[in-house]
Amino acid sequence: MKHRLSRQEESSMVRFVPFARIGVMLAHSLLACTLVAQEPRGTILGRVLDPTGAVIPNASVKVTNTATGVTVSALTNAQGNYLVPYLIPGTYRIEAEAAGFKRVVQDGLELRVNDRLEVNLTLEVGAVTEQVTVVAETPLLDTASASMGSVVDARRVAELPFPHGNPYHLIQLASGVAFAQNLTLDRPFEPTHIVGYTMDGARSNRSDVMLDGSVNSASGNTGTRNELISSWVPPADLVSEFKVQTAPFDATVGQTEGGVINVSLKSGTNALHGTAYYVKMAPELTANLFFSNRNNIPRGNFTYNRWGASAGGPVRLPKYDGRNRTFFMYGYEGIHEERPRGTTLTVPTEKQRQGDFSDLLRLGSQYQIYDPATRRPAPGGRFQVDPLPANIIPANRISSIAKNILSYYALPTVPGTADGRNNLPLPHEPEPITYYTHAWRVDHNFTDRHRLFVRVNVYKRDSHYNDWFKSAATGQWFQFLSRAAGLDDVYSFTPSFIMNVRYGYNRFIRTYDGNPKGRNFDLTTLGFPASYNNAIDPSIRRFPVISIDGYAGTYNGWLWRPTETHHLAASFDKIQGSHTLKFGMEARAYRENQYNPDHVSTGQFSFGTTWTRGPFDNSPAAPIGQGLASMLFGLPTSGYVDRRASYAEQSTVWALYVQNDWKVSRRLTATLGLRYEVEGPLTERFNRSVRGFDYTAVLPIEAQVKANYAKNPTREVPPEQFRVRGGLTFAGVGGLPRTLWERDANNFMPRVGLSFKLTDKTVIRSGYGIFFGFLGVRRGDVIQTGFSQTTQFIPSLDGGLTFRATLANPFPDGIQEPLGAALGPMTYVGQGISFFNTKPLAPYMQRWQFSIQREFPHRVVLDLAYVGNRGTHIETTRDLNALPVVYLSRTGERDQPLIDYLSANLPNPFYPLLPGTARAGTLISRATLLTAYPHFTSVSTTTNEGYSWYHSLQVKADKRFSRGYTVQVAYTWSKFMEATGFLNEGDPAPAKCISDQDYPHRLSLSWIWELPFGRGRRFLANANRVTSALVSGWQVQGIYAAQAGQALGFGNVIFRGNLKDIPLPKNQRTPDRWFNIDAGFERDSRKQLAYAARVMSFRFSGIRGDGINQWDLSVIKDTRIREGMKLQFRGEFLNAFNHVLFSNPNTSVTSTAFGTITSEKGYPRRIQLGVKLVY
Known part of the structure; x- marks a missing residue:
């Protein structure tokens, strides 16, 4: 057996040692406090030199935003260094002057989100009244940082084709990124899926989403644990630009296992600018679904309209002129859509x-x-x-x-x-949706030392869908509400000591209910007894949920779940010699409430x-x-009624941070940082939660159960070894704390980055960092066993010889009411339980990169990088009550004698001690008596045994806009392995396999090309007015994305062939036969495995579903109305070549549909036509 490190040993080896290695270098910087997190603005820094290359101390430096006229001042220190941080993205002018030297002015510097532009200025000897103006290109190489990421600039956001005006669609342009969700969920009001990207070996929905430096994410917890969603998606016309930071080795970055999506909104300028637009998508211009065509089903009719407006400029009031001082920005967008939501039942x-x-x-x-x-x-x-x-x-x-x-x-x-399957195709069921959003931002500059902005945004989405039967039995009415605000204040105490304080708040509400026809439903109309009907509160009574093996079911869900996030951060920047020091603090509070009667309350x-x-x-x-x-x-085979408790849960995070950006020499910059985070355990406001499990708790029924068992023991477990021990513990009960687990206080995150300027055109960069994930609210919701109560449907106590409960009288003993923690460890005995690990370790990622960056003519930069990632302490789930693997068959075939033996019915030693539970009957299977906790049906908990690893080659080429065009290409070749699940619950360690989010090849391409005709262009620049109007203002742009498919698996099946025979060549794959179903699978349902140890892997790298292969193209025609105003006509062709993206094939070997595909997870070609006024 492998030796496992203790918690203390592991903390020392994994976390403390890297800290110790850099501790000496950081010791002088470990000041009082820490961080501001992910920064959406940019920094301009550099040196001021004389003609001999000597530094000039106390030189005055002024940085001016040419659009707003706002100026920020700085002074060089004794080493000639200056620093101007917290600048909004835009175009800047830099002025530098010193006594005895001519003033130098450099214009046209393009600063992008999260940029650190190193701009060195050389002053010529002369009078200060003399001026030297330099028009130089913005530095393209990243000489000040080792972080990996890609900027999506303002022009791409404004002009590239993407669906529904959702700018997050452009996240896919970054290297190291792969899309891991359904492409049909791409609208701005589908927050779970629009940020479903995996980044550099971290799973999807684990990356932080920041808006103007404040948290713009909320807990998902909608069936997937450890999930983040985006609280709000800004309209594209409000986005200045954003950066996808996949490997940020800056210590300001935290609270993310993956990367950071860092969005910067536009601010107003000295001139009034804005837009107004309308976009139409017509069914006549939309292709039909592949399978609809195949089944001769005509394209469904739908409605789609999107409209919006934005405006920004100086605030002008009576007796107040806000130019160069106060600016506003406002945006609105609305969508009305009614589209078919197809399925086959x-x-x-x-x-x-x-x-x-x-x-x-x-x-x-x-x-x-x-x-x-x-x-x-x-x-x-x-x-x-x-x-x-x-x-x-x-x-x-x-x-x-x-x-x-x-x-x-x-x-x-x-x-x-x-056999009658798929006999109700519903390709055109309508899904009506209405959506609107508003956003406001005001920037105010008190002085060149003090500036502030405030942002407020809201949105609402209403829809209903899945009304398959047009009756009370199906349908959901859905609503999302979002409210958010942000405040940011920058103050310069001195030119070299700057403070930034910010606060962000967002509240996101997810709510839904069933079909109105099924609300306050009277169960007696179906024939159920009045006693059952009256036991359910009429306000939560719905049509019952019916699940029929092989057939469609009914569903009427009900949920009200508001989540809110508070984010407070303060940071300080200090330039000292050749060191730029950053330190500060960050605090986050995540809260989630839930009222969830849901359908099962009926x-x-x-x-x-x-x-x-x-x-x-x-x-x-x-x-x-x-x-x-x-x-x-x-x-019924089974059933239940739930009495569900509400909850109000909270967790907090505190972080400290210090970083030293050290200009070691003119060629070498080192980033040395340390971040420390402490996440508080989850709490529930009224302690309505399970806390853990007492493995040794003696239950009051044990003596009687053991006596009963001794009369008919199994040969595997002698009577003296049979135990009925173990039960749940509760928050704040029996001397236990109200927190749901112990705090992990060892989360030190060293960050190291090196950037070496090999030549003026080549930079070598390398970095390493540790990134801790999250626990708390974002990990999962409180477990309310006992405070919620399930009344099980118990059909028979004698294995079906007689029936005590039927549809005619489903709950003869009545509906049980919750007792909270009153029963102590006897709570839910006879049923399945779950609990969190009370001593969890936060998952963390170790990420590293080595890259070479090279600048070529025509503003082209090529990045070649190796990026690796190692995940540790990834959360896994175990059933502690699974049948021990020693009893499982290892023949590889159906072992009928063993199945008969383990499933044989024996006298139930728990009878009649646990009425109304799964242990209420007179009989029990032998396999159940062989489990560790036979008094429970399952005992599920979390562990930190998972791990993962990722290696990739990433190539990125970026040609910034010049000569009428821009091109960006990103390619990633990678392998993502993980061990996060157990082939058999009793296995000692999780099984290693290819990840379900491994996409070994990913290519993205985007471009914008202004056609060289007409006014201001190369050809026909002086054409007559009519010709000029026709040929001027045309441009074409597009996006291409290609991505490998998802790895597939088949479950615990009998396979007698060669795995290499399963995949088919590409030219042989069809929806009717995606892989070779005759490669050796046992498909007879009567011969499948049971009570058998699984040896087949979860997934296979060589067997994959369909991959992405999509072109999105557009044409734009600008028509000039007058100076500063134009009318823009747009035609956007999404999936222009109508390439079908199939869903994964059926992998159930006993299904008649095995190996076939019956649906698609992407849209057919869609054409968006729009008109926009830009001024």
């Missing part, structure tokens, strides 16, 4: 609703339905059942409740497959094959039909 046929399954039986004996009324004991602890004659249920045995429920189902519209009933399979209870199930038959008999 399987619903019961008219004959099946009458109990007639004879058509299925004609397809083969595997579709035989068995009569639960004939169930009887059989040898070996089994049950035997007789076939249902002719596969037809007698009319007098069909549940009237089941028939009433099915009356809310839609009928089939096509025959579907041979009741959920599942109809599987347990009661209608045969001839024995462990016989393979039919491909379809048996679940529906179970429903018609009125015999």
Whole structure:
């Protein structure tokens, strides 16, 4: 067994040692406090020299934004260095002067988001009244930083084609980035998916989203743990530019496992500027879906309109002229859309609703339905059942409740497959959506030493969808609300000592409810007893949730979840000799409330094959039909009613930071930083939460259970070894703290970066840093077992010989009410439980890079980089109550004798001590008695055993705009491996495999080209007015993205072939046969594995789904109205060549659809036509 380091040892080796290595260099900089986080503005720094190259101390430097006229002053220190930080992106002029020298002025410096421009100025001997003006190009090489990232400049944001005006679509242009979500979820009001990018080996939705330096992210926790979403997506016309920082080795960056999406909004200028636009997407200009064409389904009709406006300029009031001082910016955007939301469902046929399954039986004996009324004991602890004659249920045995429920189902519209699947295609179901957003920003400059801005933004989205049956049984009404504000203040105490304080707040509300037809639903109209109906509060009563094996179900969810984030930061910049010191503090508070009765507060009933399979209870199930038959008999397999507690949870983060940007020589710059973060444990305002698990808790039922067990023990567990111990603990109960875990206070993050200027045109850069992830609210929600209460549907206590609960009386013992923590460790005994690890370690990433940057003529910069990433302490989930692997079969084939042995029914030692639970029956399987905690169905917890690693070659070429065009290319070749799951729950370590977010090849290309015709261009510049109007102002632009598909896996299956035979050559792959289904898979459902150790990997790198291959093109025509005003006509062709992007193929070996694809995860060609007034 491998030795595992203790927590103390690991902390010392992994975290302290890197800190110690740089501690000597940083000791003089470890001042009182720390950081401001991810910075959206830029910095101009450099030296002032005389003609001999000697430094000039006390030279005056002025940096002026040419659009606003705002000037910031600085003085050079004794080493001739100056520093001007916190400058908004834009074009700047620099002036420098000193006694005995001519004033020098350098114009046209382009400063981009998060830039550190090194601008050295040389003064000529002469009088200060003399001036030397230099028009020089902006430095293109990054000589002051080792961080990796890509800037999406203002022109790309304004002019490239992308859907719905969503600028985050351009994140894909960065190297080291891959898209890991569904391309159809690309609208600005789909916050979970629009930032679903993996960055340099960190999983998607783990990167921080910053807006003007403040947090613009919220906790997702919508089924995926450890997830961040974007609280607000600004309209493109409000975005100045943004930077995708994939490997930021700056100690100001924290609270992210991945990168940072750093967005800078526009501010007003001395001139009034703005836009007004309208965009239309018409169905006549949109291609049909691939599978709709294939099935002769015409393109659905839809409506799409988007409009908006922006305006910015100086604030002018009576007796106040805000030019050079006070500026405003405002933007609005609205969307109205009604589009088809397609799917294909399987619903019961008219004959099946009458109990007639004879058509299925004609397809083969595997579709035989068995009569639960004939169930009887059989040898070996089994049950035997007789076939249902002719596969037809007698009319007098069909549940009237089941028939009433099915009356809310839609009928089939096509025959579907041979066994009736996919018989309800719904390609054109409407999804109406309305959306609007407003944003305001005001900048004010008190003096050249003091400036401030304030931002406020809001949005609202309303929609409803999934109303498949046009009845109370289906449909969801959805709403998102967002409110946010930010304040930023910069003050210069001296020209070399600058402070920045900022505060950000955002509140994001996700709310939805079911179809209004199903609200306050009266269950007695379906035939349910009044006692059941009256036990549910009418205000939360909905149509019940029905789940039928092989068929579509019903759903009526209900949720109200507001989240809010507070972000406070202060930072200080001090230039001292050749060192630029940064230090400060950051605090974040994440809060989330939830009121979530959800659909299961009324009741959920599942109809599987347990009661209608045969001839024995462990016989393979039919491909379809048996679940529906179970429903018609009125015999759910399982079900429950929930009483769900609300919660109000919070976690906080504090961070300290210090960094030294050291100009070692004229060629070498070193960045030495240290960040320290402490994240407080999750708390619930009223302690309504599980805290952990007491592994040794003695339960009051143990003595009786052990006595019962001793009468019929298994041979594997002698009576004296049988234990009934362990139970939940609760926050603030029994002397335990109200915090849900112990604080991890060892999160030191060293950052080191080197930038060496090999020549004037070549820079070598390298960096290393540690980045800690998050726990708290962003990790997952509180666990409220006990405060929420589930009443289980218990159909039988004797394995189906008799039924105590049916649809006619589903909860004969009534609905159980929550007892909170009153039962102590007896809480939820007999059911499944989960709890957080009370001593977690924050996951962290070690990231490093080595790169060469080379400048070429025509403003071209080429970056060649190796980037690596190692993830440690990644959170995993274990079921501590899984059957030990020693009992699992390792034959590689279906081991029927072992299956019969482990699934055999034995006398239940818990009977009758746990009524109303999964341990209420008289019988229990042998496998259950062999688990560590047989009094629970599952015991799930989190661990920090996961790890990952990533290696990549990244190539980026960027030609900044000149000579009428700009081009940007990024290519990444990578491998992303991880070990975050267990093949078998009892395995000692997670299994290594290719990540499901491994995309080995990713290419992106963007360009803008002003056609060289007409006014101000190369050709026809002096044409007559008519010709000039026709040929002037044309430009074309586009984006191309190519990305490898996702790695696939098949589950725990029998495979007797060669894995290399599974993938098919590209020219042989079709939606009907994506891979070789005959390569050696055992597909007979009767021969599948059970109680078998899994050896097949989760995924295989050589077997992949479809990849991205998409061109987005556009044409723009600018028509000049007058000086400073133009009308712009735009045609945008998204997926211009109509390349279909298929969803992943079906990988269920027993499915008749195995290896086929029936849907797509991208849009067909869409054409957006727009007109925009720009002034």
